[in-house]
Structures are given as C-alpha cells and as structure tokens.
Amino acid sequence: MTNKVSNVKIERHSGIVRFIHWTVTISIFILIFTGIGQMPMYKRYMVDQIMGLTWSSNYTVTLMLHYLAASALISASLYHVIFHGFLKEFNLLPQRGDLKESYLIIKAILTKGQEPPSHKYLAEQRLAYAFIVLNIALTIITGVIKVLKNLPSWEFGNGLLYWTTMVHNAATFMIIFGIAAHLGAFIMKENRNLLPSMFTGKVDLGYVKHRHSLWFNELIKQKKINPQAADKVSFSSYR
C-alpha cells in the first residue's frame, strides 16, 4: 500500500543545509573507507586485488584522501556550527523528555497507535543528531591531534597519543553504528516521507500536518503557509 499524499510541499531543508549534509555524508564515507585502509586491512583481505581498487592498499594514497576528506568534513562542520549557532537555530538539539518521546513514537509505530505530536524534527532525530555530532566532534578533535603529531615540529606525550588513537578508532565505529541506525530508520514506512527533503528540500505538507503538527502550527503562526490552504491538505497513511 502506498501513502496518500497531499501534493502540496513545504521546504524543510534549504539548499545550503542539504549541501552541508551531503558534504558530511560523502566525506565520512571516504574517511571510513580510507581510515580502514590505514588499519591496515586491504592488502591482508586482498581488497586491492579487486579491479579499480588497486590503490586501496597504498598508504600514501589513502592517507592523502583521508586528509582531503577530513578537510571537507571540518569545513562543513564549522559552517554548520557557525551558521546555526549565530542564528540560534537549535531545533535539532535534544530536549528534555526526548528519550520518553522517542520511546512513545517507536511504540506507536510498532503497535499502530497514535504518535505524540512532533516539531520539525522527531525526538529520535534530535537524539541521533546529538549522538552523531558528539562522535564527529571526537573524531575531528583527535584527528587534528593525529595530523599534528605527524609533523616533526610537534611533540605529544605517548599517553595522550595512545588515548587519541583509541578515541579516534572508537568514535569511528560509533559513527558507523550511527549511520547504520540512521539508514535503518527508513525501514519504518512512516519515516520514508522525510527522505525527499534530503534531496529536494521539500516534504509533503499533509504529512507535516499529520505527524509534525507542532511544526505545522508554527508554520501557520509564522505565516509561512496559508491557514485556509492548510485546512484542505490531508494525509492518510496506510494505517
């Protein structure tokens, strides 16, 4: 069964937000692949014998790519923090009661019950954001130390370097786990309505009215949608 949508769309993510999201996504995928290459893995497991991946066991190539992707990730992260920090846009930060609300949303999805009304972002999205931001921040901070320690002019204590390495590796695995959970969320049909906004920037207004009613009301208050037009849109899910 397919979702019935209203055919009226509303912008959820601006072009710059999508650009930052995809820059972070692509750079993290490159960082994970090249980082695993530094472990070292690809020669041992003969990945470098796969056509087109001969370069994967070349530490110089993978480290250069790692540095370039890290530069892109840091740039995107700085842009994100400065842009939303300045504008005080904190609606992705976790709020009090998010754990409970998140539980209620998942319970409602599984039991076909009624979800609590949501803002622009679902409670679990805010929690997931905090989790991924924490781990990205850890990999960036430890990564910067790792870059500096390679320079002859920098001297760090062995204890600091050991913990830097451990935290860098552990946070990387947390990010992999976070990505799996992020993608896994789309197993639930309810969440799939959010997917188009990451590509086109827009989501269905009927869906917003149905699931993100708090944001919907806010949009009416901000006069970003016409109340009369809003009355006409509806969203009937497969439930």
Next chain:
Amino acid sequence: MADISRREFLKRGVLSGVTAGFVLSGAEKVAEASENVEPVGTFIDLTVCDGCKGQEVPSCVSACRTKNESRFPVPEKDIPNYWPQKKKEDWSDKKGLTTRLTPYNWTAVQKTKIEHEGREYQLNIPRRCMHCVNPPCAKVCPFSSQTVTKEGAVVINPETCLGGAKCRDVCPWGIPARQAGVGIYMKMAPDIAGGGVMYKCDLCIDRVKKGQKPACVEACPKGAIKFGSRDEMLKMAQNRARQIGGYIYGDKENGGTSTFYVSPVPFEKIDSALKKQKQKQPNPEAPGYPGMPVKVGSFLDTPNGLATGMLVAPIASVFAAGYKVYKTMKGEVDSDK
C-alpha cells in the same frame, strides 16, 4: 533579525567561533612539552668495523641476541594463516639465523666487497633500527603500539601490537620483523584478524635509561660503534667523514635518524651492492635484508606537506558561513529555520 546590532553580531560570532574554533585550536593546549632528556645516538664507523673477522657471529649480533633472548617470541604451536591468504610469517624454525633481521635477530652485519676509485673495500655494516627523529613507523601505527622515548629510541609494545606490519611498510629499510602466532591477536580472532607482533632493536632502552650503553656498543671489540648524545655522535661522524674524505649516512635519510654511518665508499654504491646481494638470498622478496637508499624521503613528507593546505578549506568555510549569517541577519536571505 534585520535590526541586529554590530555588538550582538560580534557577541554571537565570538560564542559560535569559540565552539567551532575549538576543533582547530584545542589540540594546541594539550600538547606536552618534553622533559629535558637529551636524545641519544650512535655513530658506526665502517672504516673500523671488520665484522669480527674469524668469528662465526659478530660480537654485536651475539650481544644483542643474549641481551634480548628473554623477549624473543614464543609462538603457539598451531599458527593460523593470514586468512584469506594462505601464508603466515613464522621465523620460529629459523631462530639461529644471524645474517639478516628476524624476530629472533634484531642486529645483523651485512658484508660486501665494493670497488671505489681503483681500490677494493671489504665493508661490514651492522644493521638494525635507525631510530629516526620523526619515525613514520611510530607515527602511523594505527594502535599507537610504537612510541618514541624521550631518549629518542623507537620502541614497540608487544602487549598491544597486532602485527599489521604497517610500520615495516612505511620504514624505508623495512626493519621491523613480524612473528605470527604470538601477541594479543591470538586471544581475539586469530583465524580472521591480526598478524602477530613486530620485533626490532629498541636501542637497549632499559640499559640506556640506567646510564649504560646498548649491548652492541659495549660488545664491539674494535670500538666501531660509538654511543652518546645525538648531536655529539653527528659531529663525530661528520669529523670522521671529513678526515677520511668519506661519506655519511643517516643524517638526512627519512627526515634524519639517530644512527650515523661513515664510509670511505659512497652509499649509492653500498646500496647497489646490498640490493644485488638481496637478490641472491634464498627468498629475495622477504624483508630483513635492508638496503641503504641515499637521501630516502619519509612516508610522512607528502601528508605533512598537505597538512597546511588542509587549513584553507576550513578557513574559507568560516568566512563563507559568517557572510551567509550576516546576510541572513540583515534579512537579505531566508534562513533554514
């Protein structure tokens, strides 16, 4: 938003900048200054070393083996292959091998005859870890199992080494030797991951910390291996090279090392001779028979060159974000809120 004051703009800027800038500046605060311990070094005079002529095993090699015997690997009986490959690095049946570097032999003397300016030289070259000043092996170990002591010795921690051999791959001389069937990986998933433990000279750091000389230095009957502060050894090597009109090796290689060789023969010729010798070894591809490539660069040269360039994009990003925010606050551009 449009009537935001300059003061408010700057206030928010500082707050956001502090948060974001921590990524770039925070690391500086945790950098540790090294304690005042002078780095040590060795000077190996190839005009003096005769390879302990008449002895089956040179004294430096024997002394090294005796000193480190208790630390040699004791692998388990059934050593798994490096899945999915059908091989493993097991030197446990070649413990007696003294002519090359193995997990059971951390110093070897390479012997070669080289003709230079109409004269034939018999050269005996003690080989072991060069203890580089900025060692890529230690810097790029993915588990920080290799470290540099304050004395400048590069040491491997056999308790945490997983034997990936990346240190050997980035070493211009391929010094660290791998033994399978030993180490922490045997307690994890040895059938699918891990390779063993890497072994090499640690400059007898336990002795050095006690104010003693490394075993090889003390055992040399000719005094061909000198030990002291790195600066002092470099000066000594330079003087000796000047004195004999000879050549020096180890001062520039891999970004600079703590081991300086002086030879009456150019090291290009020595490197070429060693390469030819290696081809005559039973298994020419096997590591443990290092050459002497002259002015060989460091694995870290390329990434370190890129490191400064890496700052360009984040700095540009900060300015771009600041500009976009300013425009948005002035009401010229819609925010994402």
